[in-house]
Amino acid sequence: MTYRTLLLSAALIGTSTVASADIGNTETITGTDDVELTATHLETFNKPWAMAFLPDGKSLVTEKEGTIWLLSPEGQKLGEITGGPSVTARGQGGLGDIYVPKDFDQTGEVYISYVERDAKDNSLSGAVVQSATLTLSSSGGSLSNLKRVWTQSPKVTGNGHYGHRIGVSPDNYLFISSGERQKFTPAQNMDMNLGKVIRLNRDGSIPEDNPFVENGGVASQVWSLGHRNPLGLDFDAEGQLWVHEMGPKHGDELNKIVRSENYGYPVVSNGDHYSGVEIPDHDTMPIFEAPTVYWVPAISPAGFSIYKGDVFSDWKGDGFIGGLSSQALIRVDMDAEDGPAEAGRYEWGKRIREVESGPDGAIYVLEDDEGGRLMKLMPATE
Template sequence: MARTLAILSFLMLGAWPVQALESSQGTLQAEEMASGLEAPWAFGFLPSGLVLITEKPGRLLALGPDGALHEIGGLGDIANRGQGGLLDILVPRDFSTSRELLFSYAKPQSGGAGTAVARARLNAAEDRLEDWTVIYEMTPGSSGGRHFGSRLVEAEDGTIFVTMGERGDRPSAQDLARENGSVLRITRTGDIPKDNPFANEAGARSAIWSYGHRNPQGAALDQDGQLWVSEHGAKGGDEINKITKGANYGWPVISYGRHYSGAKIGEGTSKPGMEQPAHYWDPSIAPSGLMIYSGALWPEWRGHVFTGSLKFGFLSRLDPADWSEERIDGPETGRLRDVREGPEGAIWLLSEEQGALYRVTP
């Protein structure tokens, strides 16, 4: 049921109190940009100054420069079940000319739902999507409401990386005949690049770029165009992975965690032919959206990896030189769902717990 949208956010000077977050680079100012959001999942910046926000129940909002929120219509059929719903949004680099947006979401399928990617155009009035088109969807066969993934990243060559969870079906992450538990690489039309690692392998899903993942909830490129992914383990074993073409990341054969029952996972922590994580957490923090910072406002943090903790409610900053971690926390970091760098270098945080979007500056 559609709910009435309250205009609760104002960007004018003094409209909201600015809160302080303490960090190794001094006090950070966290300004609330929007509130009253329902299960927000992702956001993206448009050249016009609008910020688009997805809500998992199946709603797309636009936050204007004047602080007003309005709903954007034209979404397809969204399966809002468990961890699934309307998930990530990608604003391609050519948006100014193409007007195209990409979305990942849980798509109703026979007997259940699967992660899918859709493309649509935003109209000139910026209040409605046109030509919603499903360009790729997970092979049908998954039920339940767990582990949809899913993040979208535009590679330097214009192809699209898509992260997909194993949907709670652990063995499927090792099955190249299914997309479950994989990172995909597709084009903007949903076609398969000819240089994908399994494009010519009989029986394999040719969109797969890497596999053996559990539930990748964050993805980002570093300054060299390298893809990194954060993913949920079980009880322990959350990971940051540097994604390599054709690589197997081991789930559920190897893991640094244990099942929630306490039982051992698979064969241990390593096996020939399976990749090791760049970093892992034990106990689990439930990492969310991933950002690799440019250094625009905090030069000392250039190349550092940021992710939110859904479980403990902090912003994690990781230095890839030694993977040392700083945990920045306050009310604004409660159950962070997405973390992104804004057009001018500010760090933006989307808090599911607060139902709010924040802009962090020095």
């Protein structure tokens, strides 16, 4: 072992020790709405990406490089979930979302998204969604009966804008967000399922009432189109689907998803291309569905949860968005007098990758990258 390797090993051990020692620590966060929150550090992860709660209060956390963790109801690691997909993490791609349907107690079924490489050309990649049976133990668990229910098509070069967020609607349809893979025009091309919101039966088959089912091919999967990089998806109490997406240079969006509507990217956006080329705003072309809320400057949204708990009683029905570049948790009042609008921003200097409403009424947040912490947010006590 070289001297440099020894130094690196010592540094990593030191970082891990500090992170572990920090578990249980709390801090107070004051939002732009003057609301104080108590944030408790529950656990630490390596590039966490998604979180989902199980009916018994335990939870699952995915890490981009391929690990799935089972956590106790208190938010501590119990062990790994084995049998998941093998991934090669590059750029924004790797292991992605994990979703636990409401009928898990009866079926044991979960959904997982990840990025796979093309078997013949490793430079090509695309997202995949699989269903699986999850069997739990006291120290982890395993996945079996993995079945592919959706494939992002076609596979293309690059390692960004996969989307691949998952949700099941109250009427039991599987919804998947699909990014346009940084290729712009696929979002308007119905021969591709890139840049779309997808609606399927739970087994991956096509519902007969999908809006473009008569077109055949991947178009039959499409529920809405004209999306860029949709990284957050949830249903409100009335069953309405909401999806947020990253705009280009600014113009991040929260969209109320309407059957068959076109949300305009890359023809319109309230942001501009990174090259400096301007994109017409939504209000110049009302044929496209405009965002319900948009952000200039960008917040870089990731993760989305509509709060359904009782602990934050005044926030029931509000949407919570993780902010990457904004390093904030953003609260959207979905019932504001003039329509949904940002109502609070809570910052503690960390990129926020994921946000979930817990069965205990707390709000759970995963920070991004190596050493990303799981934080439990509760009202601050006087």
